[in-house]
Amino acid sequence: MKILFVCLGNICRSPIADGIMRHLCKAANLDWEIDSAGTESYHIGEKPHIESQRVCKENGIDISHLHARKFIHSDCAQFDRIYAMSTDVLSEMKLIAGKYWEEDKIQLFLDVEPETKGQSVKDPWYGPPSGYDEVYEVIEKACLAILKKYHTND
Numbered sequence: 178m179k180i181l182f183v184c185l186g187n188i189c190r191s192p193i194a195d196g197i198m199r200h201l202c203k204a205a206n207l208d209w210e211i212d213s214a215g216t217e218s219y220h221i222g223e224k225p226h227i228e229s230q231r232v233c234k235e236n237g238i239d240i241s242h243l244h245a246r247k248f249i250h251s252d253c254a255q256f257d258r259i260y261a262m263s264t265d266v267l268s269e270m271k272l273i274a275g276k277y278w279e280e281d282k283i284q285l286f287l288d289v290e291p292e293t294k295g296q297s298v299k300d301p302w303y304g305p306p307s308g309y310d311e312v313y314e315v316i317e318k319a320c321l322a323i324l325k326k327y328h329t330n331d
């Protein structure tokens with residue numbers, strides 16, 4: 178199983194999802210491949226935002242080794258499941274992917290839970306540090322739903 182999380186800058190939301198999912202897989206002894214990317218180039222090569230690192234660290238997860246990269250059309254073939262953190266990101270991914278778009282494996286991240294269907298993970302970039310704590314909770318819930326959906330014990 179190869180999972181990719183995509184946001185705008187790949188420094189705030191998707192690195193949190195990346196870190197949580199890696200952590201959950203490790204705890205469940207799963208060798209899934211987890212990665213994250215952004216639709217924009219502004220922060221390529223940068224480590225996750227200091228507040229994303231902080232909230233993950235407070236939850237026992239180290240994401241300091243991650244570096245931002247851009248979402249590219251070949252990601253569509255490389256991954257089994259691809260999750261867009263927000264509706265604007267999903268639209269931009271479609272433009273980047275072009276003919277390589279794979280409708281059956283790419284979806285809005287919060288569509289994994291019926292109660293958050295159609296919603297976007299709020300971008301904490303423009304707000305206070307507490308915004309990162311809020312999105313952590315939302316992202317963790319959806320990551321647990323993904324684990325439950327695809328982790329079979331047979």
Ligand code: 4NP
Binds near residue numbers: 185190301
């Ligand atoms: P992210 O947040 O998409 O969750 O990584 C953002 C990071 C940077 C910018 C916007 C959103 N920016 O405009 O630089």
